[in-house]
Structures are given as structure tokens and as C-alpha cells.
Amino acid sequence: MADRFAPGDVVRTSTADPVWHTRLPRYARGAVGRVVELAGHHPLADDRARGRPGTAQAVYHVRFAAADLFGDGEHDVTVELWEDYLEPADEQGGTP
């Protein structure tokens, strides 16, 4: 399956709060960031941790402004996220 996102794309992370193992940190949930770079293709950690084989999907470095994560801060934080955690967004964070 083709990668859903490319560098430069604006994305919003999932707000889901699963009971199982996941690799979308709480501080980066429901946040709008920008795809920096593809980081490879891997089965979703959430699946592997539950004994499901899963199929490989794109993993991306996604950059967030600290102010968008914490309400303040001048730095940025780049989180490595599976495609399933991401939805397309526009600059304002809405659905395009």
C-alpha cells in the first residue's frame, strides 16, 4: 500500500487512549504537526504487542511546536509515529 503522507504534509494525531500498548505518547495526542521524513515501514507496535502479525505500514518523523503540545515553549519535538496514528489536517488543524 502506498504511503499516505509525504514530507511537508500537515497531520493531526489520534486522540484515542487505548488500554493496550501503544507508541503514540500521551503528550502528542490530538496535536497538529508536520511530517519531516519517512522513517521506514513496520507492523504497528500495538498489533505486535497483542500477538497480531499486522502488516507493515509507514512510520514518520512528525515535528510539533512545543506550544502546540504544552501551550508554551519555543522548542520543537519530533516524534516517530506510525501512519495509523495520523490523519490529514490543514495548517489550522482542521480536516482539509
Add this chain to the structure above:
Amino acid sequence: MSRINDVGGMVGFPAIAEEPDEPAFHADWEAHVLALNAALIRRGVYNLDEFRDAIERMEPAAYLSSSYYEKWFTAITTLLVEKGVATPEELAVPGTDPGG
């Protein structure tokens, strides 16, 4: 639900303590825990994600009060029981409490 390992951005943790000339392991048992875990993953008893999951499922107070390799050992014994390799009684040192 967010688990106790998911600490990024939390406030209240103390200043960071650096240990000068820190050794790779602080005790021999830590090295054995690391090697045991690698062997069990190689044998397919469990995978790395299941191992991380088992650490994250620790009771939060125990997670925060355990050292790094104590967490690993807790996860290993949790998975050995869940995968049917051994019972809690078998994993306990004879004469001690299996819950301990």
C-alpha cells in the same frame, strides 16, 4: 488508558542525577536479566513489544520504585507465567512468597 511509563511532559519529577563513570551493570544479576530476556525473545517465547507491554502493565507505584533491570525482571516473570512456561510458585525461590 495512558500507562505509567508514558511520562513525557509530566511535571513533578526531580532534577536529573548523573552518575560519573557509570558501569554497564551495577550488579551481575542485571547482566543476567538482560541476557535472559534476549534469549527468550530469540526463542520466540515472547516478542519485544510484548516485553515492553509487560513493563507498562506494572502497578504504577511498583514501576516508579523499581530500578531499570528490576522492571525487566518483573516483565520477564509476568510473561513466563502468561505464556504458560512456569507457574508463579515455580518462579519463586523455594521458601519465599510467590507473590513477592
Add this chain to the structure above:
Amino acid sequence: MSGDHHGSSAISERVRHVEALLEARGLVDEGEIDRSIDDFLAGGSPVNGARITARAWVDPGFRDRLLADANAAIRELGLSMAGGLQEQRLKVVANTEDEHNVVVCTLCSCYPIALLGPSPSWYKSEAYRSRVVRDPRGVLAEFGLELPAGTRISVWDASAESRYMVVPRRPEGTDGRPEEALAALVTRNGLIGTAAV
């Protein structure tokens, strides 16, 4: 707090007991455990990161290749990320006058062990993992690293499959020094981003 090493004799006895049980069940053997520990201790080292850094300082072409595809570039130095259970992707980021990078794994303790050896305990502590994404400038100051106000800080959370290494800035006044002498300047904290070099 995590990082204490209490109750050492009791847990040591428990680990020995579990290891003996698994040996009896044929799931591990003693030689395998000892070999695994020896391999781990003989594996990665910050010295590897220092060699990579020094080469990047003296060879701009290598630096470009390193930032574009670190796994391929480090093979030029006879190094690899294949020492663990499987080869992991290495992502290398370089500090500049304008930008300082620092690496963390907020969810657990992901680190390029195959290349750089075990991570320091502070890297695995809840204190570092919780605080550096929120207040990197304050955390770096605790390490004695005071960055100019104009330097942008970029934090990298190793939340998936890549492992990360920072190439520190080359210190002033080191022109003409041989590569080995440059490598000797580089520290493990510099490769994580909590020291200038």
C-alpha cells in the same frame, strides 16, 4: 526513585533461580547467557559515535551521507547497527550554530545500543524522560549546557523503530587537528545532546 539498586541480594537469588529453571526446561543454556553478556559488553561503545563525529567534522561529503542515510554511511567506517536482535535504522542529526538537537525515549529507553553501548541510567530515568520534552532548555542547563537564547532546540522522541545519534558542533580552535584527536573530544552526553561536545 528508579535507578536505585536496593535489595540486591534478594533479587540476585531470584534471577539465579529463574535462570536455573529455564535451563532445566531447555529454554536457555548457561553458555548462551555468558556469551550474550560478553557480546553485549564487547559490542557498542561511545567511541564509535566519536569516530563517526570526527569523520563528519573533517569530511563534509561523509557528513551529508551520514545525515541522509546513517546506516550506509557508518559502514564506510566498518560500523553497523546490526549488533542487536536485528539491524535498526539509525537517524543522525547534526547540531549547528542555529539548532541544537537532543534525544529522548519518553515511553521506555530506546537507544542505539548496538552502536554506542548501554545508555546511561539518567537517560532511562523518569526525570529525564518526562522533563526534556517539556523544558529542554532547563534540563540542558542542569547538565551544564547553557545554550544561547537564539539557538532553537529540537527534541527527538525515539518513540518507534529508529535509533538516534547527535553530531555535536566542532569546537572552536580545533583546525588542523588529526581525526583521532578530534574523536577524543566527543563524549557520550554529546552524542545524546546533553553536552556541547
